Every structure is written in structure tokens, then in C-alpha cells.
Amino acid sequence: MTTIMSRTNSHARRMERAVEQATEAGLSGVLVTPGPDLTYLSGYQPTAVTERMTLLILDAAREPVLLVPALERPDAEPAAGAAGVSLVDWADGEDPYTAVAPLIDPLGHYAMSDSAWAMHLLGLQRVVPGAHYSSMTGALPMLRAVKDPGEIDRLSAAGAAADAAYEEIVCVPFAGRTEREIGADLAGLLRQHGHSQVDFTIVGSGPNGANPHHEMGERVVRYGDMVILDFGGLCQGYGSDTTRTVHVGPATDEERTVFDVVRRAQQAAFEAVRPGVACQEIDRVARQVIGDAGYGRYFIHRTGHGIGLTTHEPPYLVQGETQPLVTGMCFSIEPGVYLPGRFGVRIEDIVTVTEDGGRRLNNTRHRMHLVS
Numbered sequence: 001m002t003t004i005m006s007r008t009n010s011h012a013r014r015m016e017r018a019v020e021q022a023t024e025a026g027l028s029g030v031l032v033t034p035g036p037d038l039t040y041l042s043g044y045q046p047t048a049v050t051e052r053m054t055l056l057i058l059d060a061a062r063e064p065v066l067l068v069p070a071l072e073r074p075d076a077e078p079a080a081g082a083a084g085v086s087l088v089d090w091a092d093g094e095d096p097y098t099a100v101a102p103l104i105d106p107l108g109h110y111a112m113s114d115s116a117w118a119m120h121l122l123g124l125q126r127v128v129p130g131a132h133y134s135s136m137t138g139a140l141p142m143l144r145a146v147k148d149p150g151e152i153d154r155l156s157a158a159g160a161a162a163d164a165a166y167e168e169i170v171c172v173p174f175a176g177r178t179e180r181e182i183g184a185d186l187a188g189l190l191r192q193h194g195h196s197q198v199d200f201t202i203v204g205s206g207p208n209g210a211n212p213h214h215e216m217g218e219r220v221v222r223y224g225d226m227v228i229l230d231f232g233g234l235c236q237g238y239g240s241d242t243t244r245t246v247h248v249g250p251a252t253d254e255e256r257t258v259f260d261v262v263r264r265a266q267q268a269a270f271e272a273v274r275p276g277v278a279c280q281e282i283d284r285v286a287r288q289v290i291g292d293a294g295y296g297r298y299f300i301h302r303t304g305h306g307i308g309l310t311t312h313e314p315p316y317l318v319q320g321e322t323q324p325l326v327t328g329m330c331f332s333i334e335p336g337v338y339l340p341g342r343f344g345v346r347i348e349d350i351v352t353v354t355e356d357g358g359r360r361l362n363n364t365r366h367r368m369h370l371v372s
Contacts, residue, residue: 011043011083028108029059035115036309044079053096097123106130111139141314146328158235159361162242165189174248174371175223179203179216195233202230209344223249226343239311242362243348246369262345265289265335273358279321286335295337304332329353
């Protein structure tokens with residue numbers, strides 16, 4: 001059924017802020033198609049995303065307008081009314097792009113949702129050939145990056161639910177079972193602890209752990225394996241994403257050394273979090289620890305990514321990202337070391353920026369957990 005998030009005036013304020021950001025970026029406004037941006041800004045989430053065009057139009061020159069298919073108007077009316085958005089509908093057989101034309105500046109430049117269908121963008125270009133469009137992430141990277149207290153509460157709840165799932169999964173046997181079986185148990189625990197949607201459960205055992213995005217398979221976990229567990233989904237509409245690395249039975253000295261390098265890198269990156277620090281600095285700090293230990297070429301991905309209504313969103317903690325951290329940003333810190341053909345180690349927490357540092361939203365211990 002159609003989802004309408006609880007709202008007061010928060011959605012109206014978000015739409016106003018989006019227009020302000022667009023104006024500051026030299027844009028005429030924002031065009032929002034179904035997806036996380038539409039939910040975030042208006043509180044409206046269509047029953048299903050189809051070829052029929054739905055478009056929220058935010059323009060500094062007019063009040064917000066939501067264009068919807070006529071058959072979906074009854075579903076959209078409650079959300080639009082609560083958010084103070086005018087509705088315009090179009091019927092099957094009519095050209096929805098013609099309905100949009102009078103609502104936007106014919107020579108304007110708009111940020112448009114990354115998830116917009118190409119057919120809709122091309123349709124707008126046909127009827128408004130003088131207008132220009134940029135991707136939302138490229139033009140307005142900060143649109144959803146700073147979370148309000150209610151969003152942080154939901155992300156905290158999602159993190160706590162993922163932590164609870166982890167505390168239980170390490171109590172089940174690993175040796176002699178397939179990665180897929182362990183992953184299925186983990187997904188079930190996420191749902192049991194409040195997740196409405198499980199997006200991924202990575203179980204990378206032994207040499208499979210050296211592939212950061214390994215898809216769990218039929219490999220049987222063996223005594224002596226290092227095992228990466230990376231899992232998350234949606235809880236109360238907001239994302240969880242955490243990684244812990246466990247070991248089946250006692251670990252070797254080398255495995256403990258690599259694990260400790262990653263643990264120290266994750267801790268150092270966390271301690272570097274504070275408002276005003278560039279995103280790339282967090283990546284640099286983690287990479288420095290791993291590089292100094294001689295494993296720099298085995299850290300093969302960025303240190304982190306933003307999280308909110310989606311698992312991956314701005315900000316990104318990576319070299320070249322000069323965006324300063326702002327209080328309320330939430331992102332992962334997840335350094336790793338991956339030794340091809342042997343094993344991998346990754347430790348990941350979701351962190352929110354506070355006024356004087358950072359706060360973890362995942363709170364399970366970072367020590368190497370020995371499982372059976």
C-alpha cells in the first residue's frame with residue numbers, strides 16, 4: 001500500500017531547504033521522481049514505480065507542485081495536503097510532459113533525481129528544449145546528507161537492531177555450514193530484530209573474504225577460516241550497514257596482526273571525525289595506519305559512504321572529496337585489508353558527526369570474535 005511517513009512541517013522545511021540549496025548552486029529548482037528523494041522531501045511514496053510519470057517540481061518562482069497520474073491522485077492527496085503541495089494530474093492518453101511544461105522555467109537549469117527514467121528526461125527535453133538538467137547528487141550533494149534528530153534516532157535504532165542480530169549470529173555454529181546457510185540465518189535475525197527489508201548479507205569465508213563484495217555461496221566454512229560478515233537493510237525506513245570479522249577457532253599470528261591493523265585504522269578514523277574536517281581526511285587517516293603497517297596496496301576501496309534512506313549516499317569518505325563534515329552527517333567507517341587467495345578483514349560502524357566529534361551507531365565489540 002502507499003506509504004505516508006509521519007510528518008509535521010518537516011517536509012515543507014525540507015522542500016524550502018532544497019530550493020535554497022538549488023538557488024545557491026545557481027539552479028532554477030529541483031525535479032524529483034519517485035524514490036528516496038521524493039519520500040524525503042514530500043513524504044509521498046507511490047504504491048509502485050511504473051512508466052507513468054510522477055514528478056515533484058520545486059522552483060523558487062512558485063509553490064511546490066506534484067504531478068501525478070490521475071488514477072494515483074487519491075493516494076497522493078493525503079501526503080500532498082500535509083506537506084503543502086499542490087497536485088496536478090494527468091490522464092492516460094495525455095502527454096504528461098506537456099503538463100509539466102508550464103510549471104518550469106523554459107530556460108531554467110534543474111537538478112533532477114538520479115533515479116529518473118531516461119524516457120522522462122527525454123520527454124522533458126522534447127517539450128522544454130531550452131531547459132537544462134543536472135543529476136541531483138552532482139548538483140546538490142548535501143540535499144539529504146545532514147540528518148535531523150528524528151532521522152538519527154531511526155538510524156540509531158537500525159544500528160541497534162543490526163548489533164542484536166550480530167550478537168546472536170556469533171552464537172550459532174559456523175564450521176561445516178555453507179556461507180549461504182549462515183547468511184540466511186543472519187537475514188532472519190535482522191528481520192526478527194525489526195528490519196522490514198534485508199538488502200545484503202555478505203558472508204565471505206577464507207579466501208572469499210578477500211573479495212569485499214563477495215556474494216555468499218555454497219562454500220563450506222572450515223575450522224581455521226577468517227569470516228567477514230557485512231549486513232544491513234532498512235529498519236523504520238532507515239538503513240543499517242555493519243561489518244564484523246570473526247574467526248572459526250583460534251587465529252594465526254599473521255591473522256591477528258592483520259586484524260589489529262584494521263582495528264587500529266578504524267579507531268583512528270573514528271577519532272578524526274569532527275565538524276569541519278574534510279571527508280578525504282578520514283580516508284587518509286585510515287589509509288595511513290594500514291599503509292604504515294605494510295598493507296596499503298591491500299586496502300582497495302574508500303573508507304566510507306553516507307547512509308540514510310538508502311545504504312549508499314553522500315557524503316563519501318574518499319580521496320578527493322573536500323566536503324567538510326557537518327554535525328548530523330551519518331556515514332560508515334569501514335577500512336579493510338584483503339589478501340588475495342587467503343583472507344580478508346573489515347570492520348565497519350555507522351558514525352554520526354556530533355558538535356565535538358563523532359558517535360558510533362554500532363556498538364558491538366571490535367575484538368576478533370572466535371566462533372565454533
